[in-house]
Amino acid sequence: MQAVTLDDVAVLAAVSAKTVSRVVNGDARVSPDTRQRVQAAIASLGYRPNLAARSLATSRSGLIGMFAPLIGGSHFFGELMREAIRACRQHGYHLAIEEAGVHSMRNVDAYREGLRKLRCEGMVLPAPVCDDLELLDALDADGVRYVRISPALEVARSVAIVADHAAGARAVAQHLWSIGRRRFGLVTGMPHQASSPLRRDGFLAGLAEQGITADQMAIVAMPDLIRDTGWGAAGGGVPNIIDLGRHAGAQLFDRDCRPDAIFTYNDELAAGVVSQARDRGIDVPGQLSVVGFDDSDAARLCWPPLTTVRQPIARIAAQAVDILITGDPQDQRTILCPVELVVRGSSAAV
Template identity: 35%
Template sequence: MARTSKSAGKPTINDVARLSGVSKKTVSRVINRSPLLNQTTRQKVEQVIAELGYVPNPQARALALRRNFLIGLIHDNPNAQMVLNFQEGVLDAIRDTEFALVVRPVDRKSPGLLADISAFIMKQRPYGVLILPPVSENDAIAETCRELGCNYVRMGSARLDEPAHMVESNDRQVVGHAIEHLAQTGHRRIGLITGPVGFRSATEREAGFDEAVARLGLDAGAELKAQGNYTFESGLAAGARLLDATPRPTAIFASNDEMAAGVLHAARERGIRVPDQLSLVGFDDTAIAAHIWPPMTTVRWPIVAMARSAALKLVNPEAAAQQPSLFLSDLIPRASVAPPAA
């Protein structure tokens, strides 16, 4: 037989606590999916909630907490696919919860950046914010969040903060693995298309390239590098520069898949066949890497898993330490790499 509430209207959190024989704080922890409960207590409270048909009032909870159940996503990134992939992971983490995602693009070069972010936080009162690179690399933004009492998690290609406020990837190490793969295939003259100036990911990936080239005794020189900015168009231009050099590289590592696709286009314009006459490696493992021809060898960046962990750190700060902070990328071999032509 279903339990009934003594209150005349809708069941309240007090009713749930009384009938469960626990405190309101314990009920709140069950509602918020806190890990600080044993399974028996959780199941008992969830059963009472189901029997009463109790529905938490998000407005009342937001008022009590002095913040809304919003996850803010702050970014200034030219790679739209990267932002979409991150959103996918966040939305997966908050599915079937009362949390919602609000996206806030910013201009990282604006002198009013900190004022803009402060105004967003004070107006929206988010439960917390997720900060994407390269904005995440600005320590002043993290300090602004702390001053405003807003929880935050930063994403980066290297350690930027304490684990509870950080998800990071091993970009430098995995790029070294990619260059080793090319060297093992027989390549000694490998070109690099870098990422945008001022991006920590670009710095880490270039450092991984430089360290591998030095360690393996491969050809080195400024003529083997070209500047890109994570867009197809910049990959096309940088690829043209490298492929028009004499002698040209037998392989090219592009710091993301969009630019690698641009290199492929530049190679076809010149009648250079991939992988027969040029090997090509990208970074990210976005859909484009598998859909172009030939399918492209690339680094799989676990951005969806990183985003999911970052969101879970925000929605349950008490369990933040249980979420991983370091995510390892993997090299995904495909058909765009072959031994260099004789």
């Protein structure tokens, strides 16, 4: 079977071969309508650019880099990487992934010894790597563009894509109150991640509207869980988030006044809480409602399926890649993505 050529795409899209080349190479001068028509023709014909030839002709690598945080059992980062791979493929690019924090190597050293040599044209930086200022300085010095996902530091430094964490957590509090829950537990994330305090404060704000204050509820912090389980010690390995959720559940269930509703920083922690509840004979959702955040695969794999806050993981990944390949190099805006409360079987009326 003869390979599809750039000229074939041009004929189907009713444009010149030069215009197709511009779309494939991420030239921002192509109009959105034309770009969409060319991309549709590429998808229809199954055209695949010759990356080696393009690199020689344009001095571009056809690669986007991404740092993946070293966190065990995180479905969110798995989905983010998968969707970024798909987005790159649609542009005729490939995604190169570097594991953050591997072997205690600094992220900036991992970049210099790995992704830098590949001449990546842009970087997708999820939290908490996006707040590694030393890495950002190195990328700026090399002239490598980057898009950060949920940064906490120097947010205006680059394009940032942020889900509306506070609004989502507030909706959780309102939902739990509306179904008659009155004793609340909260499992937070890491404080250095911007999304953690936003979700915590949003949840507390939602409860404050009903007259519940922070000192009237049980709060378990992930840093304490990591220390308690020994994962923070030398050689302790990578923390598995579901196991951390089980430990959090144990702490909350051992209290004199056991919560009848628990909100966790993410779906994996929520799945761990549900697992611990099942081991102790606590009925979910009859005796206990549990809510997570992200709407990752973990929410649907858990039983009962988790009530959670859906953030648009696929949209975030695709938008980050699109900005790097086709966007304005001077773009430094912050993009706020709406979220949605998804009610499933893990929460119900008392």
